[in-house]
Amino acid sequence: MNLARLSLRLRVFLFFAALALGNIAALVAGLVFGFEKLGEPEALDGFIIGGVVAGFVITGLITAVWFLFDENLAKPIERLAGGIRARTHAQVETELDAETARYLGDLAPAAAAITQHLNETRSALTESVQRETTRLAQEKERLETLLSDVPVGVLLCTAEHQLVFYNGQATDLLGGTHAPGLDRRVFDYLHRAPICHAYERLLETDDPDAASDLLCASVADGKTLAARMRLISEGEDHHVTRRAGYVLTLRDVSSDMRAHASREALMDELFDRIRRPAAALQSLTGVLIADDGPTEPEARAQFRGAARAEAANLGAAIHTLFERHEAMRADWWPLAMIRASDLGEAVRARLAAQEGPDLMAVTAPLMLRLEGFEMVSLLAMLVARLGPERGDMRLEITEEGAGALIALEWRGPQVPISELESWLDDPLQVGMEDVTGRRVIAAHASEIWPENMGDGRGRICLPLREARRVSKRPPPVPRAVVYDFDLLGRAREGEVAKTPLENLNFVVFDTETTGLLPSEGDEIVQIAAVRIVNGRRVETEVFDTLVNPGRHIPEVSTAVHGISDAMVAEAPDIIDVGRRFHKFAEGAVLIAHNAPFDMEFLRRKEGAIGLSFDNPVLDTVLLSAVVFGQSEVHSLDALTHRLGITIPEEARHTAIGDTVATADAFLKLLPALKSRGLLTFGDVVAEVRKHGRLLKDLNG
Amino acid sequence: MADGGRKRRVLIVEDEDNIAIALDYLMSREGFEHDRIASGRGALERIRTEQPDLVLLDVMLPEVSGYEICQEVRADRGLADVKILMMTARGSAMERRKGLALGADGFIAKPFELKELRDEVHRLLDAEGA
Numbered sequence: 066m067n068l069a070r071l072s073l074r075l076r077v078f079l080f081f082a083a084l085a086l087g088n089i090a091a092l093v094a095g096l097v098f099g100f101e102k103l104g105e106p107e108a109l110d111g112f113i114i115g116g117v118v119a120g121f122v123i124t125g126l127i128t129a130v131w132f133l134f135d136e137n138l139a140k141p142i143e144r145l146a147g148g149i150r151a152r153t154h155a156q157v158e159t160e161l162d163a164e165t166a167r168y169l170g171d172l173a174p175a176a177a178a179i180t181q182h183l184n185e186t187r188s189a190l191t192e193s194v195q196r197e198t199t200r201l202a203q204e205k206e207r208l209e210t211l212l213s214d215v216p217v218g219v220l221l222c223t224a225e226h227q228l229v230f231y232n233g234q235a236t237d238l239l240g241g242t243h244a245p246g247l248d249r250r251v252f253d254y255l256h257r258a259p260i261c262h263a264y265e266r267l268l269e270t271d272d273p274d275a276a277s278d279l280l281c282a283s284v285a286d287g288k289t290l291a292a293r294m295r296l297i298s299e300g301e302d303h304h305v306t307r308r309a310g311y312v313l314t315l316r317d318v319s320s321d322m323r324a325h326a327s328r329e330a331l332m333d334e335l336f337d338r339i340r341r342p343a344a345a346l347q348s349l350t351g352v353l354i355a356d357d358g359p360t361e362p363e364a365r366a367q368f369r370g371a372a373r374a375e376a377a378n379l380g381a382a383i384h385t386l387f388e389r390h391e392a393m394r395a396d397w398w399p400l401a402m403i404r405a406s407d408l409g410e411a412v413r414a415r416l417a418a419q420e421g422p423d424l425m426a427v428t429a430p431l432m433l434r435l436e437g438f439e440m441v442s443l444l445a446m447l448v449a450r451l452g453p454e455r456g457d458m459r460l461e462i463t464e465e466g467a468g469a470l471i472a473l474e475w476r477g478p479q480v481p482i483s484e485l486e487s488w489l490d491d492p493l494q495v496g497m498e499d500v501t502g503r504r505v506i507a508a509h510a511s512e513i514w515p516e517n518m519g520d521g522r523g524r525i526c527l528p529l530r531e532a533r534r535v536s537k538r539p540p541p542v543p544r545a546v547v548y549d550f551d552l553l554g555r556a557r558e559g560e561v562a563k564t565p566l567e568n569l570n571f572v573v574f575d576t577e578t579t580g581l582l583p584s585e586g587d588e589i590v591q592i593a594a595v596r597i598v599n600g601r602r603v604e605t606e607v608f609d610t611l612v613n614p615g616r617h618i619p620e621v622s623t624a625v626h627g628i629s630d631a632m633v634a635e636a637p638d639i640i641d642v643g644r645r646f647h648k649f650a651e652g653a654v655l656i657a658h659n660a661p662f663d664m665e666f667l668r669r670k671e672g673a674i675g676l677s678f679d680n681p682v683l684d685t686v687l688l689s690a691v692v693f694g695q696s697e698v699h700s701l702d703a704l705t706h707r708l709g710i711t712i713p714e715e716a717r718h719t720a721i722g723d724t725v726a727t728a729d730a731f732l733k734l735l736p737a738l739k740s741r742g743l744l745t746f747g748d749v750v751a752e753v754r755k756h757g758r759l760l761k762d763l764n765g
Numbered sequence: 766m767a768d769g770g771r772k773r774r775v776l777i778v779e780d781e782d783n784i785a786i787a788l789d790y791l792m793s794r795e796g797f798e799h800d801r802i803a804s805g806r807g808a809l810e811r812i813r814t815e816q817p818d819l820v821l822l823d824v825m826l827p828e829v830s831g832y833e834i835c836q837e838v839r840a841d842r843g844l845a846d847v848k849i850l851m852m853t854a855r856g857s858a859m860e861r862r863k864g865l866a867l868g869a870d871g872f873i874a875k876p877f878e879l880k881e882l883r884d885e886v887h888r889l890l891d892a893e894g895a
Contacts, residue, residue, distance in 0.1 A: 376876075376878075379876065380878065383876060384856065387855070387856065387857070388857075391859075479840075481833070482830075482836050486830070486833075510857075511859055512857075512859040513863075514832070516867075517840075526866065
């Protein structure tokens with residue numbers, strides 16, 4: 066028996082019990098010895114009484130000493146040890162009570178000093194970890210902002226060409242109808258050959274700093290993209306291994322290339338169309354003016370006729386080519402479409418910053434093709450130059466043919482064009498010496514002039530070649546960056562059934578329908594889905610679209626999901642949406658709450674869509690049954706309530722609201738499944754089959 | 766040759782000598798009184814003193830541009846009857862708008878055929894006489 070395993074108090078008690086027993090044994094032995102020696106049997110009673118009295122006294126004394134020992138030493142020691150443990154492991158920060166251990170000498174003050182020192186060290190450490198964590202979080206946030214704002218698309222891919230990072234610009238460049246997603250193949254978005262070629266070439270160099278420039282094309286819409294690839298170093302020595310991933314920066318050069326090609330074509334045509342009539346004219350006039358030139362009237366008339374025709378050809382060629390040059394000129398400058406009201410506001414803001422005069426901006430609802438910063442600088446310069454002698458300034462932007470007219474109006478003296486022209490020669494305040502008003506106007510292939518409007522008013526006119534009526538503001542380029550660097554080190558799994566759950570990608574989805582019976586003609590009116598990658602819901606990767614069911618939506622269904630006939634009138638049909646959803650769900654396990662219902666609607670449309678939804682499927686109803694038992698209620702409300710997930714009232718019964726709730730419920734069920742030893746997809750499916758026959762159908 | 770038999774007066778403001786030769790020839794052949802000045806500077810003075818019926822005004826002139834001359838003429842009420850036909854080597858639609866906005870009565874882009882110019886000159890002068 067190992068006494069060390071017994072508690073201190075028990076050991077002390079046993080020690081005193083042994084002492085008492087030993088004393089009593091010694092007493093009994095002494096009395097027996099004395100009695101034998103005396104040899105008087107009648108003295109037995111006296112011996113027994115004396116022995117009993119002495120035994121009680123000895124036991125009483127020892128018990129009293131044990132009690133004092135237990136109260137003042139053993140108990141305080143245990144309390145002190147518990148206190149030290151609590152302060153060591155449970156982060157208790159109150160001071161130890163030295164009074165309870167006052168008989169332990171300096172032990173209690175010493176223990177108090179240790180725990181206090183421990184607390185101080187620990188709070189200093191916590192504080193410094195917190196400080197460092199905050200600093201890192203801020204740094205991370207700044208880097209995210211920076212990367213989300215760089216005007217090029219940035220992708221980070223694993224060696225297997227799976228995406229682990231992308232920014233908003235990349236989404237914009239690669240998007241089309243199929244937005245990029247984490248852990249998807251980069252070849253879903255970019256043509257394979259140039260990427261593979263550049264990657265192989267970089268691996269061969271074995272130089273971690275080498276970069277490769279390449280041209281590639283987007284799969285969605287064939288945009289030409291100029292890209293730069295650089296390998297990611299792995300390990301501390303920056304040695305590039307075979308498994309290294311790479312960073313790809315992308316810039317859309319389609320318009321540059323188109324502009325360059327059209328300019329080249331125009332130049333070729335210019336030389337071609339001028340050279341021939343110029344050569345003919347030179348020859349014809351050479352003959353006509355030669356001393357021995359033709360003298361007969363018919364011959365001269367023939368030469369003159371030919372010369373006239375060639376001169377006309379030359380003139381016509383110059384005019385038509387010039388017109389085309391003018392029409393294309395603005396395309397050669399990087400001009401963006403800017404809202405007229407934004408331009409007006411920007412000029413007002415610039416003037417306010419320069420403490421210039423107030424300006425009333427009256428703008429038509431137009432999008433103007435212009436270089437915003439330079440145009441704002443030019444207009445602000447003009448207002449400043451018009452000076453205080455002119456007042457009641459207005460900036461009016463109106464539609465004019467295919468373009469717009471920017472007019473800066475005032476009350477006061479007219480502006481001579483010579484003065485206006487001289488203003489245009491000065492550099493604008495844009496930080497570049499060679500940017501003058503004249504250059505800005507040339508970049509827009511435009512002209513500028515003053516006009517007298519009568520009634521003491523004048524204006525400066527600046528027409529723009531290209532403008533269009535404002536339609537709906539296009540969605541802004543998303544600024545978010547999306548990433549999961551853990552994917553870089555994740556090994557690719559083979560068979561889904563043997564893959565650990567956290568290594569699988571999931572697409573959680575929900576459908577809203579015209580009714581409950583697909584066999585009776587009910588159809589999908591909305592599909593929403595979210596992706597779960599590496600055990601995390603990727604917030605930006607969302608599929609949410611209405612579907613035109615091609616039939617009436619009964620009022621009773623509209624009452625449930627709020628989707629009416631009018632809302633889906635312009636929506637795409639199930640064939641289009643189904644294809645996009647199929648792409649969104651590619652390579653993922655599909656999850657739905659009561660999956661057979663949603664899958665039935667999808668699978669009925671496989672023929673029309675031309676694709677089959679053969680993804681592995683999980684059903685959160687059955688997962689709930691596995692975790693909480695069959696007797697529980699497994700409705701989405703009950704499940705989310707049980708897991709502490711709240712669905713906002715406005716999101717309940719919307720496809721996306723229910724989808725997000727299902728996804729979050731699934732993520733909370735994952736650890737519970739793992740704790741039951743269900744680690745792989747195969748384990749889960751096998752367990753689930755005990756709870757229902759549905760999965761047999763869904764997972765083959 | 767309307768206006769009581771008085772010969773129409775045309776002032777040619779053109780710095781390119783070879784074009785000016787052709788314009789001189791054309792104006793003579795059409796029976797106009799004509800004169801030429803090769804620079805923008807002084808052109809306005811000549812217009813004020815000579816009060817021509819028509820100014821053939823090149824846009825790209827040394828020192829003072831054709832636009833400037835045009836604006837000055839239009840600002841002078843005494844020259845309200847003077848017609849201006851602008852000639853430009855570029856001839857973009859924007860330039861045409863600018864020229865017309867500054868008060869030109871007609872606009873012709875180089876290179877042009879003499880017949881084209883003659884028709885334009887007659888259009889302007891006949892409109893004035895009408």
